[in-house]
Amino acid sequence: MSKTxxxxxxxxxxxxxxxxxxxVVCLVAAMILGGLYFITQPAKxxxxxxxxxxxxxxxxxxxPQAKILEVRRYLRSEGRDLQVIYxxxxxxxxxxxxxxxxxxxxxxxxxxxxxxxxxxDDWVFKQIKAPSAGQIKYAGRFFVGVEGTRRAxxxxxxxTAGYKNWIRFFMAIDxxxxxxxxxIIEHEEDPGLGAEITQRYFKNQFAGRSxxxxxxxxxxKDPLPDDWLKALxxxxxxxxxxxxxxxxxxxxxNPNIHxxxxxxxxxxxxxxxxxxxxxxxxxxxxxxxxxx
Amino acid sequence: xxxxxPPPPISTxxxxxxxxxNPVFRLALSLCPAVAVTTxxxxxxxxxxxxxxxxVLSSMSGSLVKHIINPKIRIPVxxxxxxxxxxxxxxxxxxxxxxxxxxxxxxVKLIVAFxxxxxxxxxxxxxxxxxxxxxxxxxxxLGFLAAMILAGSFxxxxxxxxxxxxxxxxFKPLLLVVLPAGGFFTIGLIMAMFNWVDLxxxxxxxxxxxGCHG
Numbered sequence: 001m002s003k004t005x006x007x008x009x010x011x012x013x014x015x016x017x018x019x020x021x022x023x024v025v026c027l028v029a030a031m032i033l034g035g036l037y038f039i040t041q042p043a044k045x046x047x048x049x050x051x052x053x054x055x056x057x058x059x060x061x062x063x064p065q066a067k068i069l070e071v072r073r074y075l076r077s078e079g080r081d082l083q084v085i086y087x088x089x090x091x092x093x094x095x096x097x098x099x100x101x102x103x104x105x106x107x108x109x110x111x112x113x114x115x116x117x118x119x120x121d122d123w124v125f126k127q128i129k130a131p132s133a134g135q136i137k138y139a140g141r142f143f144v145g146v147e148g149t150r151r152a153x154x155x156x157x158x159x160t161a162g163y164k165n166w167i168r169f170f171m172a173i174d175x176x177x178x179x180x181x182x183x184i185i186e187h188e189e190d191p192g193l194g195a196e197i198t199q200r201y202f203k204n205q206f207a208g209r210s211x212x213x214x215x216x217x218x219x220x221k222d223p224l225p226d227d228w229l230k231a232l233x234x235x236x237x238x239x240x241x242x243x244x245x246x247x248x249x250x251x252x253x254n255p256n257i258h259x260x261x262x263x264x265x266x267x268x269x270x271x272x273x274x275x276x277x278x279x280x281x282x283x284x285x286x287x288x289x290x291x292x
Numbered sequence: 293x294x295x296x297x298p299p300p301p302i303s304t305x306x307x308x309x310x311x312x313x314n315p316v317f318r319l320a321l322s323l324c325p326a327v328a329v330t331t332x333x334x335x336x337x338x339x340x341x342x343x344x345x346x347x348v349l350s351s352m353s354g355s356l357v358k359h360i361i362n363p364k365i366r367i368p369v370x371x372x373x374x375x376x377x378x379x380x381x382x383x384x385x386x387x388x389x390x391x392x393x394x395x396x397x398x399x400v401k402l403i404v405a406f407x408x409x410x411x412x413x414x415x416x417x418x419x420x421x422x423x424x425x426x427x428x429x430x431x432x433x434l435g436f437l438a439a440m441i442l443a444g445s446f447x448x449x450x451x452x453x454x455x456x457x458x459x460x461x462x463f464k465p466l467l468l469v470v471l472p473a474g475g476f477f478t479i480g481l482i483m484a485m486f487n488w489v490d491l492x493x494x495x496x497x498x499x500x501x502x503g504c505h506g
Contacts, residue, residue: 192331
């Protein structure tokens, strides 16, 4: 080993060879990884989508025949003007911040039924960019579960700042803006500590809470009572409605979210994210309701 | 490399990684991720297996390219080789083994920063052929896996009162052990045990400079 460590500094010619060699190595590496990415990416996206769809179905207890409609939200800024754009399966609506309709486009079938978010975004950008080149950004989405002709509920995608990085979650909401359940999709919390937010005894504490409950909910460091823990662990094995009937009496006894031991920050992050996402969804739903 | 030495027997290469040159407890390499992840047995096991695979693949590739690269740029080239294997594993798992990926995705990405892998490539693969490199990588990977299992089960048992997520201890566990500080205590204690066993067997304490290949 000592031999390689005590080399004289390379001369110019050698330096060139080294630089060229490193460049070639990097190019080869980039080509291998690029090729692999090209091959695996469609399968990966497909997996992510399947997982999201099955999560939405699970959260809303949908039958396999039920349809899931996606509503995407974009923000467009033009100088000081800010506009909100909603893409539903029927129309593309541009509104000002007070919810006054500015423009509407009809959504063609291939976009409405497309599963590719990239395709939808491209279409929206093309439609909106037409009059002027304002800045337009994707700003979130929610899903409507439709069972036959009945609306079974909504699933909102929320995002909140975790301990190190963003936590993305799905939140299922009924027609009265009560919460049916929360599911963490993506997070980078510490395993064994903050990562416990994905466990039933934490995420199921939101299930069955009404809009008023959520508005004044806080995080407590009190230990989780044993009977409440047992009740929380069963949601998921049994569907939401029977679970709520069975344990409804326990909700007022546990009015707050019990933090995970050693991870108060992650617990509070999810709780605040849920509160914010629900309040925002209520406002947005009022605006977009008639375009669904 | 002009100083070619014949590889040691396979049993030596395997046992060296597990005991006398155990990456975590002997060489004190990769302590940071090891401490961060061993909060439970399952986490330790997953990371251990992921490191084992990347170590074997990287060691073998390192010995394959050793004649065609300028020795002066071997470290960046090794880093790139490790990065390729880690990214490839990450992408393949995410695309074709989605359920496994949900469990191990986090750990796979951690491996790029593992000192043990690059140190084995530098110390062993640079001097030996593919087959001995495979055995050396396997030994070192197994040593790391064993260390992760040991530390993970110790911390989960004492800190969370469970093993593999199943509660086994009826009393309130010692939370400190799962916190990062407890990770260092755990590794320190196991290291001390390694040294104690060594002393009992009549060996001298290892010198402070890491003791590979003199």
